[in-house]
Structure formats: C-alpha cells, structure tokens
Amino acid sequence: MHLDETEKRMLAGKNGKACELSMNILCELGELFGAERMIAVSQVHIDMTLYMVDAGVEFVEKMAKLGGKFAIPTQLNPASIDLLHHEKMRVPEDLLESSRRLESAYLKMGATPTWTCAPYQQGLIPSFGEQIAWGESNAVAFVNSVIGARTERYADLTDVCAAITGTVPELGLHITENRKAEILLEVKDFSVHAFDDFRIYPLLGFIFGEIAGDKVAAIQGIPQKVSMDNLKSFSAAAASSGAVGLFHIIGVTPEAPDIKTCFRNRKPKETFVITPEMIDSAESRLNQDTCSMPDLITMGCPHYSVDEFRTLEKYLDSRKIKSGLEFWVFTSRQTYGQIKKMRLLETIEQSGVKVFTDGCSLQYPKKSWDFTCAMSDSVKYANYCFSQTGLDVIFSGTRDCVETAVTGELVREPIWK
Numbered sequence: 001m002h003l004d005e006t007e008k009r010m011l012a013g014k015n016g017k018a019c020e021l022s023m024n025i026l027c028e029l030g031e032l033f034g035a036e037r038m039i040a041v042s043q044v045h046i047d048m049t050l051y052m053v054d055a056g057v058e059f060v061e062k063m064a065k066l067g068g069k070f071a072i073p074t075q076l077n078p079a080s081i082d083l084l085h086h087e088k089m090r091v092p093e094d095l096l097e098s099s100r101r102l103e104s105a106y107l108k109m110g111a112t113p114t115w116t117c118a119p120y121q122q123g124l125i126p127s128f129g130e131q132i133a134w135g136e137s138n139a140v141a142f143v144n145s146v147i148g149a150r151t152e153r154y155a156d157l158t159d160v161c162a163a164i165t166g167t168v169p170e171l172g173l174h175i176t177e178n179r180k181a182e183i184l185l186e187v188k189d190f191s192v193h194a195f196d197d198f199r200i201y202p203l204l205g206f207i208f209g210e211i212a213g214d215k216v217a218a219i220q221g222i223p224q225k226v227s228m229d230n231l232k233s234f235s236a237a238a239a240s241s242g243a244v245g246l247f248h249i250i251g252v253t254p255e256a257p258d259i260k261t262c263f264r265n266r267k268p269k270e271t272f273v274i275t276p277e278m279i280d281s282a283e284s285r286l287n288q289d290t291c292s293m294p295d296l297i298t299m300g301c302p303h304y305s306v307d308e309f310r311t312l313e314k315y316l317d318s319r320k321i322k323s324g325l326e327f328w329v330f331t332s333r334q335t336y337g338q339i340k341k342m343r344l345l346e347t348i349e350q351s352g353v354k355v356f357t358d359g360c361s362l363q364y365p366k367k368s369w370d371f372t373c374a375m376s377d378s379v380k381y382a383n384y385c386f387s388q389t390g391l392d393v394i395f396s397g398t399r400d401c402v403e404t405a406v407t408g409e410l411v412r413e414p415i416w417k
C-alpha cells in the first residue's frame with residue numbers, strides 16, 4: 001500500500017506506541033483486502049463496548065496505557081449494562097467492574113460517552129458522502145444507506161485503531177464503484193394497507209438480509225412515505241439476517257432516486273420477488289410456538305427514539321403493566337434526558353415500565369433474572385434472542401407488546417399484507 005509521509009511516521013512509531021500498533025493493524029487489513037492507500041475519516045463509532053471476554057478489555061486498556069488518544073471525534077456503542085441505573089438492572093459486581101474498566105479506558109482516550117446503538121438519532125451525525133469508520137451492524141447499514149455517508153462494516157477493535165490514527169484503508173463501501181446495486185428485490189402483491197402496519201418494515205428487512213447476504217441490493221415497491229424509525233427497523237433487521245452494509249430503497253434512499261441511478265445504468269445480475277407469503281414465513285420463523293406468554297417484554301433494539309416513546313405512551317394510555325411481568329425499554333442517555341424533560345418518562349414509569357440507558361437489551365445480567373420467554377417489537381432482537389439469551393421469543397408490534405403487558409394475555413394481531 002502506498003502511505004503518505006504522515007502515515008509513514010505513524011507506522012514508524014513517531015506518534016507513539018498505540019498509534020504505531022493501530023497503523024500496523026490497519027495496514028495489514030488493507031493489504032489483506034487489496035487496498036492501495038489509506039484515507040482520512042472524520043469520525044468513528046466504536047462497537048467493542050460490550051463486555052464479552054477479557055481479551056477485549058485488555059486490548060482497549062493496553063491502547064490507553066500506551067498513550068493512545070483518539071485523533072478524531074469518537075462515540076460509543078452500548079455497554080453491556082445500564083451504567084447509570086445498574087441497581088435497577090441487578091448488575092452483579094464482576095460485570096459492573098468489567099464494564100467500568102472499558103468505560104475508563106475509552107474515556108481516557110477521549111471518547112464521547114454516547115453508549116448508544118442508534119448514533120444516527122443524535123450527536124455526531126455525518127453528512128452525505130462523508131468518509132467515516134463505524135462499527136455496529138444496524139448503524140453501519142443505516143448511515144451508509146439512509147444518510148449516504150461512507151463506511152465499511154468495521155470489526156471490533158479495528159474501529160479503535162481507526163479512532164487513534166484517523167485513517168482507514170480505502171476499500172469496500174468507501175469506494176463509489178462498490179456502492180452500486182447488484183441485485184434487485186421487488187415487493188409484489190401487497191395490499192395498499194400493508195405499509196400502515198409498521199411490522200412490515202423490519203420483516204421486509206429480515207427477508208432482504210436473507211436474500212442479499214453481503215451483496216449491495218436494491219428494493220423496489222416500498223412507498224416513499226417511510227419514517228426514520230421504519231428505516232431504522234428495516235436496517236437493523238437486514239443487518240441481522242445478512243451481512244448488509246448498504247441497501248438502496250428505490251425512490252427513498254439518497255443513492256437510489258431511481259433504478260437506473262442505483263444500478264449505474266447496468267442491469268441487475270439477479271431479480272427476486274418478495275411476496276406476502278414470505279412475510280408469513282419470516283414471521284413464523286421469528287416466533288417460537290413453545291412460548292404461550294412472555295415474562296419479559298423488551299424494546300429498544302436498536303435504542304428507542306423520542307417518537308417511539310410517544311407511541312408507547314399512547315398505547316399504554318396510563319394503564320398498568322400486569323404484576324409478575326417485566327417491561328423494559330433501552331435508550332440513549334440523550335433520549336432519556338429528552339423524555340424526562342417532556343415528562344414522558346414519568347408517565348411511562350408510572351405504568352410500571354423500566355427505562356434503561358447505555359445497555360443492550362440482549363446483554364442484561366441473565367443470572368439475576370429468571371425469565372423464560374421474551375416478547376419484543378424488534379426483529380433484530382427476535383432473530384438473536386435465543387442464541388444470545390437462551391430465552392424463547394415472540395415478535396410483534398409495539399401495540400401487541402403493550403396489550404400483552406397490560407392484559408396479562410398474549411395478544412398478536414394478524415399482519416396486514
């Protein structure tokens with residue numbers, strides 16, 4: 001790879017040991033994928049913020065100890081737990097301590113403690129065409145597709161290296177040519193009401209990810225009136241069932257004003273049709289028959305927005321959650337502050353809902369709770385639930401989750417198609 005004088009100095013250790021190690025890792029990554037040069041990035045979203053294994057903590061601590069400092073604005077994905085309200089989450093001492101070690105190392109290097117997996121809802125939002133380095137699959141798919149900024153799907157710890165050097169190898173979705181669509185998915189035979197039921201968006205995203213895999217695909221047939229939260233649920237689901245880093249919704253996302261533009265005047269290599277029957281099949285695969293009633297209802301995967309809290313408050317309508325059930329919502333500190341000022345938090349909590357900041361809905365301290373089955377309005381959560389938590393799972397819309405929680409009986413309305 002060709003390196004400029006600044007990059008050569010970093011590689012030679014002139015900017016300190018942490019920078020030297022980071023540059024070595026990034027150069028090897030570039031060589032591996034055939035990059036010709038490094039490019040500057042303007043910001044980083046770090047994914048390696050959950051405590052999983054000691055190796056992750058040790059890497060970040062080592063970088064901090066070697067004098068690593070983030071050269072560009074850097075924000076953080078969720079911690080495993082709610083760092084502010086950990087008693088309410090019954091976090092054991094050892095998990096709290098590991099999470100604090102990560103927190104301390106990241107803050108020492110200069111990270112902004114955003115602790116959110118929906119960084120596009122707040123703070124450092126990049127602009128169209130901006131070169132950035134983000135981790136976290138849903139955030140990568142959203143920022144590439146909906147905002148049109150440019151990032152690869154950065155693996156854990158390479159994002160830390162990018163934050164220290166402010167550079168990445170020029171490869172993948174950083175390059176214009178690699179952003180064109182290759183395959184086309186057509187949404188066909190759905191009723192005009194299908195898109196009034198917001199469950200359709202994550203379910204379409206789930207099917208999109210299964211078909212697209214790691215290819216850049218375009219989807220046609222989604223109406224133009226689609227909200228940011230619908231795009232968020234589509235992104236999260238697509239990036240959970242496939243290695244989707246960029247999608248195009250024709251007539252909706254910025255690099256796909258029409259079919260010709262997103263395929264760069266070429267023909268799709270393959271075309272697939274998404275039918276209402278495929279929605280039925282996806283929905284049944286995301287629900288386990290073994291579960292007749294959840295004991296945990298959990299939302300905020302990715303983190304809830306202010307609008308989603310407003311919808312939740314409307315559906316709750318000041319009713320109380322049935323005793324014996326837990327109802328949790330995960331969000332960022334910033335959204336938490338906003339709903340607090342709006343008094344939404346107070347109303348929702350009076351119904352018996354627990355609102356957590358910072359954490360990930362799949363990483364709660366399992367041994368401190370005795371759940372057997374979870375229900376969620378998130379397809380991403382439902383897709384990962386059993387493998388990550390061991391719980392059976394039910395997916396449905398926010399309204400069904402609320403009705404189940406207040407009546408104590410499972411409510412699942414059929415999906416409009």
Ligand code: F3S
Nearest residue numbers: 078117301302360361
């Ligand atoms: Fe966020 Fe965890 Fe879901 S990081 S997107 S709540 S799996």
